[in-house]
Amino acid sequence: MIVSNIEIIPGKRITKHLGMVQGNTVRTKHLGRDIMAGLKNIVGGELVGYTELLNDARQEATDRMIEQAKSIGANAVLNVRFSTSSVSAGAAELFVYGTAVVVD
Amino acid sequence: MELVPLLVLTIIGYLSGSIIERRHFRSIRERESQLIGILTFSAKLPPAEDFDKQSVLVTGNVVISVDYFKHISAALRNLIGGRVVAYETLMDRARREAILRMKTDAKEKGASQIFNVKLETSSISKGGANQIGSVEVFAYGTGLI
Incomplete structure (x- = not known):
């Protein structure tokens, strides 16, 4: 499965467009991380726990998108976009979408 | 008497x-000079002579x-x-760090050029009174191998 955020795949020909595919996940942080982040808020620096959390969440959203693309018979997803929105205080939705295609 | 802990926290901060x-x-500066060989472009498409390469x-991402x-x-x-210089430097750090991590990812995957680089910024808490103040920057693009 080729995933790319440009509209073409260099050197390959798109033979079929299969429409949009998407994947999402809503995640919230747990209390332990929240307390650590509260302390970090005083001294500053990177919130490693949150970085990992969001990274994992994005990976999962991408996996779901790829799963959907596979199920409709695509072998590549092009023009992929990531988007983040906060659903409520403390919960974030990570959303990824793209165009499923078949390439040679 | 409310002022004392506030002052202490400010000094610690x-x-x-x-x-x-x-x-x-x-x-950041060190790693930027190490990864200078990996080129990033905000242009959408690579030039035609690179069309025989594979893309990935x-x-x-980083939360600061x-x-x-x-x-x-x-x-x-x-x-x-x-100007809020305190926040300008914060955003600068976050963006440069996210781009560096993207470049590191590209290096691990064997890519030397990254096209269509997009940066997405989101504040995790919207600056509420008792909220965690932090910013996330996510950088992504298509690497050519």
């Missing part, structure tokens, strides 16, 4: 925050917290207006 920030900028999605001093100095700035 200033001292640790500026040490962490200085260290972070130093490490590369990503990098404010410190208490930044929080207070931004709050004071809010009264008189103008």
